[in-house]
Structure formats: structure tokens, C-alpha cells
Amino acid sequence: MRPFGELEAAIMRDLWERAEPATVRDVLASLSTSRKLAYTTVMTVMDNLHRKGQVTREMSGRAWLYRPVRTQAQHAAALLQDVLAESADRQEVLMHFVADLDSDSVTQLRSAVESARRRGQQAEGGGP
Template structure:
């Protein structure tokens, strides 16, 4: 299943939920979002509902309302986006070469460590 990038408000809602330790109600998400902008409760409720439909959030009933939580971590979501980009890139090797060529040395070292860790995990 292809993963789509989030729209601006979807990304803001996801950011709030990724930062939290656990699920949140629409009101809790709204309170955090309204520190930097002015949104209506129904707007945030609609965005959360849409994100459930897209598979980005799950919800559970808590009392008379829903509590929302991400279905993936931020890292898992980002990795899925990268997989989709590479899958649609045509020449995967060329895209990876351009990507790595633009990385700073610390990022290259991190990438190398991640590749080695993935290899060890597959061989274990």
C-alpha cells in the first residue's frame, strides 16, 4: 500500500500525536495546535477521522469520545515514504547514488551503520 505525504494540517496533527506518550482526544490535540494557530474543534476532528481512514491513526473509545494514536512511528512512516519513492524512481541505484552523494559525512556514517545493523538482523 502506497504511503502518501501528509497535508499541512495532517502533518501538524501527526506531529502532536507523535510527540505524546500515549493516545489523545481531539480536544487535547486541538489545545496543542491552538498554541500556534486558531482551529475549530470540528476541523481537527475531521482531520483525525480522515487520518484513521488513511490508516495513519487508530482510535479507541474512551468514555463518550475517541482517543487517537499513530499506527506507525514517525521513523516507520518516513521509511515507508522512502520505500515508495525508491519504488517509483525507475533506476533505484542511480537515485541512491545521488542521495548518498548529497549527504554529509556524519549522515553517510549513520547510513552505513544502519545498513550493517540491518544485515546483522537478517542473518541472526
């Protein structure tokens, strides 16, 4: 999945923060508080997002109403999956705490950890 461009990301964030669909003018209004943007710029980027399948739109009166296809949580989950799949063996890019293990070894390792914990507690309890 290609990352969003800077303005795309700002627009997606704005759309996610709203509960209801928004027009280009709505988005422009809330983004304009932090920077100066042209109406046509925002319109073009939102059109691109629609073309990329990130937002849906429906005509309401004389303006398009945009809404994100996926919620932020859904997007986060999909993106995370992509990141993990892409970088599974690329430690020079990112380093995981632990890789995937099969269930047999997880069970074995868990019992080893628990018995070590018990031994530790016994040693503590049995000490002076």
C-alpha cells in the same frame, strides 16, 4: 503513498510527539498555540486519518482516543522506500548518489578501492 496534507501532517507530528493516545481536544489544545483552529476542523481531519488507516482509535469515556498506527521511524522507513522505488529512474525529480549494485560488483569495486588506498599510503610513506 500520498503525502499528508498540511493539517494532517501537523496532527501526525503532534501525535508522534506524545507518548500516549490523545483526544481531539488534546490535539486541538497543542496545535492552537501556533494557529487558530476550530474543533470540528481538527475532528474531521483526525477522522480522515482514521479512515485512511494512519491512526487507530478507541472509545474512552465519551471521547475517542487516537494513536498513530505506525511510529514516526516506521513511517519514515516506509516513505523512504516509496520515494526510492518511485524515483529510481527519474533524475529530473531527484538525483541519487548511487544506484543499487549487485554483490559481485560491490566486492570487486571494494577491493579496487582498498588497493588504490594502499598504493596511496605506500607512495606517501615511501616519499621523502
